[in-house]
Amino acid sequence: MPMIHKFSLFDKFMVLDVNSGAVHVLDEVAWEVLNYFTSCSRDKIIDILKKKYDVEDITQAYLELKTLQQKELLFSPDYYDDMDLHHNGIIKALCLHVAHDCNLRCKYCFASTGSFQGRRLVMDCETGKGAIDFLISHSGNRRQLEVDFFGGEPLLNKDIIKQLVDYGNERAAQSNKDIRFTLTTNALLLDDDFLSFINDKMYNLVLSIDGTRQTNDRMRYQADGRGTYDLILPKIKKAVEMREDKSFYVRGTFTRYNLNFSEDVLHLADLGFKNISVEPVVADKNKDYAIREEDLPTIFKEYETLAQEYVKRYKIGNPFNFFHFNIDLTQGPCVIKRVMGCGAGTEYVAVTPEGDIYPCHQFVGIEDFCIGNVKEGIENRKTVEEFRKCNVLKKEECKKCWAKFYCSGGCHASAYYSSNDIHSTYKIGCEMEKKRIECAMWIKASLSE
Amino acid sequence: MKHIKTLNSSNLKTSLSKGGCGECQVSCQSACKTSCTVANQNCERSK
Ligand code: SF4
Ligand code: SF4
Numbered sequence: 424m425p426m427i428h429k430f431s432l433f434d435k436f437m438v439l440d441v442n443s444g445a446v447h448v449l450d451e452v453a454w455e456v457l458n459y460f461t462s463c464s465r466d467k468i469i470d471i472l473k474k475k476y477d478v479e480d481i482t483q484a485y486l487e488l489k490t491l492q493q494k495e496l497l498f499s500p501d502y503y504d505d506m507d508l509h510h511n512g513i514i515k516a517l518c519l520h521v522a523h524d525c526n527l528r529c530k531y532c533f534a535s536t537g538s539f540q541g542r543r544l545v546m547d548c549e550t551g552k553g554a555i556d557f558l559i560s561h562s563g564n565r566r567q568l569e570v571d572f573f574g575g576e577p578l579l580n581k582d583i584i585k586q587l588v589d590y591g592n593e594r595a596a597q598s599n600k601d602i603r604f605t606l607t608t609n610a611l612l613l614d615d616d617f618l619s620f621i622n623d624k625m626y627n628l629v630l631s632i633d634g635t636r637q638t639n640d641r642m643r644y645q646a647d648g649r650g651t652y653d654l655i656l657p658k659i660k661k662a663v664e665m666r667e668d669k670s671f672y673v674r675g676t677f678t679r680y681n682l683n684f685s686e687d688v689l690h691l692a693d694l695g696f697k698n699i700s701v702e703p704v705v706a707d708k709n710k711d712y713a714i715r716e717e718d719l720p721t722i723f724k725e726y727e728t729l730a731q732e733y734v735k736r737y738k739i740g741n742p743f744n745f746f747h748f749n750i751d752l753t754q755g756p757c758v759i760k761r762v763m764g765c766g767a768g769t770e771y772v773a774v775t776p777e778g779d780i781y782p783c784h785q786f787v788g789i790e791d792f793c794i795g796n797v798k799e800g801i802e803n804r805k806t807v808e809e810f811r812k813c814n815v816l817k818k819e820e821c822k823k824c825w826a827k828f829y830c831s832g833g834c835h836a837s838a839y840y841s842s843n844d845i846h847s848t849y850k851i852g853c854e855m856e857k858k859r860i861e862c863a864m865w866i867k868a869s870l871s872e
Numbered sequence: 873m874k875h876i877k878t879l880n881s882s883n884l885k886t887s888l889s890k891g892g893c894g895e896c897q898v899s900c901q902s903a904c905k906t907s908c909t910v911a912n913q914n915c916e917r918s919k
Contacts, residue, residue, distance in 0.1 A: 442884065442885070443883040443884055443885060444880070444882070444883065444884040445878060445879075445880060445881070445883065446878070446879040446880055447876050447877065447878050447879065448876070448877045448879065449875065449876050450875045450876075452875055453875035453876050480875070483874060483875060484875040484876070487873045487874070487875050487876045488876070490873075491876065491878070495883065495885070496878065496881070496883070499883070499885070502885050502888060503888070506888065507892075513894065515894065515898070516897075516898040516901055518900070518901070565894055565895060566895065567895045567896075567916065569897060569898060569901050571901050573905075603897075605901055607905060627901075627902065629905075672902075674905075746902075746912070747912070749912035750911055750912055751911075751912070751914070751915075752879055752880035752882075753880045753881075753882050754882070754914075754915055755911050755912070755913070755914075755915065756887075756891075756896060756910060756911065756913045756914075756915050757887035757888070757890065757891020757892060757915060758884045758885070758887045758888050758891060759887070759888070759891045759892035760891065760892070760894075760896060760910060760913065760915075761884075761910055761911060764899070764910055765898065765899045765900050765910065766898050766899070767900070770894065770898060771898040771900065771901070783900060784900070784905065828884060828911065829910070829911035830910070830911070831899075831910035831911070860911075863912075864879075867879055868877075868879060871877075871879055
């Protein structure tokens with residue numbers, strides 16, 4: 424079905440044509456004509472609007488909309504219903520939980536402060552190598568593979584990380600492949616030696632910090648309750664400095680406690696961190712810091728503030744990059760990727776210190792979701808099949824949603840945590856996602872002037 | 873056009889036949905780890 428999404432934000436009237444991905448900025452006449460475009464004839468529209476606008480303008484706006492429709496850039500047909508999704512059992516990315524242990528006790532940690540509801544444990548070298556062998560042997564004809572060192576806190580297992588990077592590179596070279604290594608860390612154990620190793624070997628580095636001291640220390644603290652801001656800030660600064668033009672993100676979480684998170688994002692930008700990702704907490708809805716439906720208007724305002732500030736700072740030559748506003752309207756991912764989504768349980772899996780395989784890091788520790796082990800391979804095919812079937816063309820809510828090719832059906836884990844079903848959607852998440860996409864499109868429009 | 877400005881002229885449809893190589897980054901590896909934001913991934917071929 425053809426589908427469009429009309430929205431106005433600040434000074435702009437905008438339309439997304441869902442199936443083509445075309446985004447248009449309209450003036451007021453065209454915006455009004457569009458309201459009647461599919462239901463009325465041209466004469467009828469002129470009749471309705473002629474008291475407000477010039478007949479010539481109405482006619483011209485109408486013809487412009489017609490041209491876009493003929494070019495399949497407005498009300499374009501849906502070509503994607505019976506799309507071939509190339510599901511072929513290929514796994515190309517690993518989240519390697521090298522430590523189910525942590526030196527912090529962050530309040531919102533989905534990993535239950537590092538132990539993932541299980542024993543505190545670090546991965547041994549053999550299991551890590553087994554995971555890399557598993558990845559390479561399941562990667563089919565894919566050349567570009569990915570391994571993220573994750574935890575708990577991965578730096579509690581530094582030696583293994585170093586050994587596994589060497590091993591991975593060696594194995595990849597033998598198989599004519601390339602592994603991009605990434606690391607997600609709370610920064611506490613970063614030292615000069617490890618930082619130069621990271622700079623040499625890691626394609627991307629994700630450093631956790633939530634924003635201002637107050638925001639950060641309320642959620643991110645040590646076992647004795649002391650906050651971490653003052654400890655991690657110098658380390659993160661150093662890491663970012665050393666990174667130079669290499670990829671990194673400072674990454675924070677916002678919760679109900681800091682609904683004014685635009686201040687946290689801007690604080691991080693002011694500190695000189697130009698690649699920022701601050702995201703809504705994933706939490707059981709009964710937690711007092713979980714985001715509630717009634718918080719949405721406040722959150723929308725925050726995204727709007729951020730969008731305005733983003734444009735303002737860009738224009739005066741002091742830009743920052745906010746992960747959720749990144750959108751490439753011309754050369755973004757292909758529609759197949761947009762439908763397949765995050766790839767959890769299909770092309771992306773997480774491996775625990777024991778070598779158990781889960782569909783992704785957010786499902787680790789939930790027994791029913793264990794799909795195998797690096798030694799024996801994938802055993803729970805039924806669960807893998809469930810994840811395979813879980814995509815934006817299959818989810819009832821998503822099929823009729825204008826955001827489907829941007830959001831790709833959302834996070835299966837959020838859906839599971841909010842309604843016990845990976846095939847459902849997390850409604851609050853959907854509203855936030857849609858708002859972010861509108862803001863991102865508005866930013867594009869504003870920067871194109 | 874006088875009343876409408878189009879920000880992008882490419883059409884998702886064309887990526888249906890050209891796309892699907894699967895070499896691009898898995899979304900949760902990039903920065904977020906908690907949410908799926910596929911549309912902001914880069915296409916490995918357009919680099
Ligand atoms: S916003 Fe919600 S309904 Fe829309 S595509 Fe994403 S998950 Fe599906
Ligand atoms: S299910 Fe959610 S957390 Fe897991 S890979 Fe997908 S988007 Fe990421």
